[in-house]
Amino acid sequence: MGRPMGGPRGELRGDLRVGLITGNPGHPLLAAAAGVLERRGCRVETVPLDGGVPRGVLADVYLLKARTPQALALAGELERSGAAVVNSAAATGLCQDRVRMASLARGAGLPFAATVTAGPLGELADQAYPFVVKSRHSRRHDLVALVDGAARLRELAERWPQEEVVTQPYLRSSGWDQKLWVVDGQVFAARRRSELSVGDDGVGVAQEWEPSARRAALALRVGEVFGLEVYGVDLLDGADEPVIVDVNAFPGARGRAGAPEALAGLALRVAAERGRVPV
Numbered sequence: 001m002g003r004p005m006g007g008p009r010g011e012l013r014g015d016l017r018v019g020l021i022t023g024n025p026g027h028p029l030l031a032a033a034a035g036v037l038e039r040r041g042c043r044v045e046t047v048p049l050d051g052g053v054p055r056g057v058l059a060d061v062y063l064l065k066a067r068t069p070q071a072l073a074l075a076g077e078l079e080r081s082g083a084a085v086v087n088s089a090a091a092t093g094l095c096q097d098r099v100r101m102a103s104l105a106r107g108a109g110l111p112f113a114a115t116v117t118a119g120p121l122g123e124l125a126d127q128a129y130p131f132v133v134k135s136r137h138s139r140r141h142d143l144v145a146l147v148d149g150a151a152r153l154r155e156l157a158e159r160w161p162q163e164e165v166v167t168q169p170y171l172r173s174s175g176w177d178q179k180l181w182v183v184d185g186q187v188f189a190a191r192r193r194s195e196l197s198v199g200d201d202g203v204g205v206a207q208e209w210e211p212s213a214r215r216a217a218l219a220l221r222v223g224e225v226f227g228l229e230v231y232g233v234d235l236l237d238g239a240d241e242p243v244i245v246d247v248n249a250f251p252g253a254r255g256r257a258g259a260p261e262a263l264a265g266l267a268l269r270v271a272a273e274r275g276r277v278p279v
Contacts, residue, residue, distance in 0.1 A: 015041075015042075015043055016041070016042045016043070016060050016268075016271055017042065017043045017044075017045060017057075017059040017060050018034075018037055018042055018043070018044045018045070018059055018060065018061055018062070018063065018267050018271075019044075019045055019046075019047045019054075019058075019059035019061070019062040019063070019083075020034070020044065020045065020046045020047060020062075020063055020065065021047050021049070021062055021063065021064045021065060021066055021071050021074060021075055021078075021085075022046065022063075022065040022066045022071075023049060023066050023068070023071075024065075024066075025046040027065065027252065028252065028254070028255075029252050029253055029254075029259060029260060029263065030063070030065055030263075032259075032260030033063075033260040033261075033263040033264045033267070035260070036260055036261055036264035037264045037267060037268075040264070040268070042267075042268075045059065047059075047062065047074070049066065049068070049070050049071055049074060050070065052074070052077065053074070053077045053078055053081050058078065058081060058082065058083045059083065060084070060270075060271040060274060061083075061084045061085075061086060061267050061270045061271050061274075062075065062078055062083055062084065062085045062086070063086055063230075063250075063263070063267060064085050064086065064087055064088075064089065064092055064249075064250060065250050067092055067095075067096060067138075067139065067249060067250070068139075072089050072092060072093050072096075073089075075088070075089035075092070076089040076090075084270050084271075084273075084274060086229050086230065086266060086267070086270055087227070087228050087229055087230055087231070087249050087250060088227060090227070091226055091227040091228050091249060092249040092250070094226065095138065095226065095228075095231070095247050095248060095249040096137055096138050096139065096249075097136065097137060097138075098115060098134060098135075098136055098137070098138060098166050098246075099115065099117050099136060099166060101115075101138075101226075101246075101247055102114075102115035102166075104225065104226065105222070105225065105226075105244060105247070108225040110218070110221065110222065110225060110244060111218075111238065111241050111242060111243050111244060112243070112244045112245075113168045113169060113171070113236075113243050113244065113245045114168065114169055115166050115167075115168050116166060116167045116168075117136065117166055118133070118165045118166055118167050119164065119165070120161065120162050120163065120164060120165070121133065121143070121156060121157050121160045121161060121162075121163045121164075121165045122157045122160075122161035122162065124153065124157065124165065124167075126150055126153065127167070129147060129148055129149050129150075130146055130147060130148040130149075130170040131146075131147050131167050131168065131169060131170050132144070132145070132146055132147070132167065132168045132169070132170050132196065132245075133145055133147050133156065133165050133166070133167055134165060134166050134167075134168065134246075135163055135164070135165060135166075136164040136165055136166050137164065138246070138248070143156070143160055143163055143165065144195060144196070145195075145196070146170060146196040168245060170196075171236045171237070171238060171243060171245075173194065173236050173237060175193060175194055176191040176192065176193060176194060176207065176209075177191065177192050177193075177194045177234055177235075177236070178191055178209070178211065178215070178234070178235040178236065178237075178242070179191065179192055179232060179233075179234060179235075180211055180215065180216070180219040180232065180233045180235065181231070181232045181233075181251055181253040181256060181259065182219050182220060182222075182223055182228075182230070182231055182232075182233070183229070183230050183253065183259055183262035183263050183266060184229055184230070184262055184263075184265060184266035184269065185220065185223075186258065186259075186262045187211070187216045187219055187220065188253055188256035188258065188259050189209055189210065189211045189215075189216075189256075190206045190207065190208065190209055190254075190255075190256070191206070191207040191208075191209040192206050192207070193206075193207075206254065206255070214242070215235060215242055218233070218235070218242060218244070219233045222244070222247055226247060228247075228249060229266060230249070230250045230251075230263065230266065231247060231248060231249050231250065231251065232246075232247070232248040232251035232253070233246075233247055233248075234246040234247075234248075
């Protein structure tokens with residue numbers, strides 16, 4: 001689904017290098033893509049996050065998987081040194097702030113859930129229940145929770161008193177989140193049990209799912225608006241149309257067949273655009 005992508009044709013010119021900006025080079029998607037690239041004769045190297053711009057010749061393309069401030073700063077330095085970084089530091093950083101994310105999406109006409117800045121969770125006043133509360137700054141193990149009453153709000157506030165949060169309306173669903181991942185125009189998808197709807201035993205369980213053409217087109221439009229090449233879109237069913245509730249830069253695309261090959265193809269395409277590989 002999405003724009004068809006074949007691998008670049010012909011022989012590599014020289015020793016093409018791909019840098020991984022990540023704290024976990026063994027991540028399944030990265031490791032599998034690295035294997036594809038290495039079989040094509042590429043050198044794949046993990047870039048130390050604390051070493052600044054590597055000395056010597058820059059890699060032909062860098063894949064920015066980590067989203068920490070340290071990783072974003074390194075990616076920005078590499079870009080200023082003339083390197084190609086996917087996704088860009090700016091696009092990745094934008095997806096870390098849910099207020100900016102929602103503002104950009106809604107300004108571009110995307111059906112993004114109404115997202116309200118609420119300040120520190122410990123200061124959040126009672127409001128109409130139920131609603132969803134999320135960390136304003138998206139990161140691993142951030143806060144995403146359904147608040148169905150005052151007792152739940154107090155419980156969360158005790159655990160996360162200083163956490164800067166946003167609120168979104170709660171959209172009743174089947175209990176399955178619609179996950180769409182896009183890699184260089186290819187759309188991959190699955191449904192996953194929602195942490196907002198079930199107990200811990202069911203969270204994360206995946207189910208095969210084929211999105212409609214409308215949902216796939218919406219996911220591709222998100223990439224155009226946000227300037228992303230590798231990203232995820234979380235959808236729920238609204239009253240009249242699908243509603244976007246989150247956008248993630250460089251997600252894991254867990255277990256999606258073809259995703260590692262698409263990511264390797266993306267790295268080679270970016271290198272080709274810089275004259276390093278024939279297409």
